[in-house]
Amino acid sequence: MEMLACFISHRVSQGSWNPIAVSRNGPRLFHLMFADDLLLFCKISKAQVIEVMHCLDLFSRELGLKVNLHKSKAQCSKKVSERRKEVFSGVFNIRFCNDLGKYLEINIGHAKASRRTTQEVIEKISRKLSSWQRCPLNKVGRLYLVKSVMAFISVYDMQIFLLPKYACNKIDFLMRQFLWKGQAIGKGLPLVTWEVAITPRRAGGLGIRDTSCANMAFLEKLVWNYLNNSKKLWEQVLKHKYLRNQSDMNKNSRNSSSATWKNIVNAYEHLKEGFR
Template sequence: MERLFHLIKIAEDHHLWKPIKLSKKGPPLSHLAFADDLILFSEASLDQAKIIKACLDNFCHSSGMKVSTEKTRIFFSKNIGWSVKNEISSSLGFQRTDDLGKYLGIKLHHERVSKRSLQSVMDHINRRLSSWKTKTLSFAGRLTLTKSVLATIPSYTMQIVLLPKQLCDDIDKSYRSFIWGQDSGKRRIHALTWETLCKPKDDGGLGLRESRKVNTAFMMKNCWALCSQPEKLWVRVVRAKYACGDESIPVVNKRSVASNFWRGICPAWVEVQPQIAWNVRDGLLIKFWIDRWLPSKTVLYKVVV
């Protein structure tokens, strides 16, 4: 695949391939490579379709590989006319689609996150539960399966979006029911509260984790990446799209129109920001009055108060 990426880079350098930008100051996006998938981005025009086809044909000729037309799809933005869509589809020989499908089991959403849109997460957990015979498992066995299998199912989704509270409650409920041996809708006595089960073992709990807190922790991790990993592509895209500024500590504000990812970042940032402080060193990058470099508040806050 390195050969294909090299061809794309050459086409970009010669201003032949026109990549997209998610914001005016954002980085250009021409391609993204995953384990088994490749996504190409470009301006929606017949000329660009010819450039893409030339790069793919060149790569196939030199590598002996072939593009699968049955698995390849073209996704157009909403403002592209039908005639242009038809011309590009015919030129490339790929079918159009309005659904980007799933990646790592997660649907690439084009709508606001809701319990209904993420029902597949709950369905996945239920399918796994239905494949186990609860009565044949000991309490320790059910606890181990909950931690090592069930709790990992929603983890990737939790890294991307903030799950609805009701969905988190339903996930935790399925954990509780399985741990206490509830089967076929028959209620079983829960010897300990869920809050107790989620306490650390040193505090008398069993080390389970509440789904909402895990989800929030993942979002907080993303917030920290916005500060500490500016070289990452997704960080550059997000910071440019939502005008986070050029400072190490980004400006994070809620927006009426924002992606599901950003809607998860904003509430988590409220928890992360008070924990961030500057390491002074030579002081060249620190704004004396408004940056937080003291153990508590900023200097300006102390003076005003």
């Protein structure tokens, strides 16, 4: 994959591969890789599609790693007509779709946290709870599972989405029910209040992570990385698209902004109160 990345970069430097940019002066995108997953970006033209397929074909012949086109997907701008999509499909035999699906359990489209999205998170936690109900666990064992498993099921979602308050309350409710009752419903006596349960152990609590606070902390981590200029690609893309050489983040949130950027701005409002 590193060899493929170098080869693509070489074709871009030669001018054969035309990358895309989401803002006028922003960084150009031509590929993103993680393990064996690959995203390729190019201008929407027949010549560019042929160039992409040519690069993949050379890569396959050199290393013997064939691209599975049946498991691949293509997506383009909403302004591209269906007729043009048919022309491109005939070139690379990859089906077009409106949604590239999920990666690490997160929708690649990064839409806002809708009721459907939050419901999926709650259902994952509920299924995990149901699988544990048949196990004879004492409160210490249940506390360990709550802290090490249940509280981390929604981690990927919380790094992108700002979950609604009702979703955070529901997740806390499921953790509370399992801790004291061993199931979603039933009888059980809470030994301490939930406020004590989510208090850190060094302060006399049980150390369970509060969902709403954890969600905001994950988004505030993005703000902190951004303000410290770590030069990551996502930071450069957002900086050129929304800030445009301005420093005040809360003045650059428009209705047309992406849901991810709005969540980051929301976290910035919470975090800046502690700036020194």
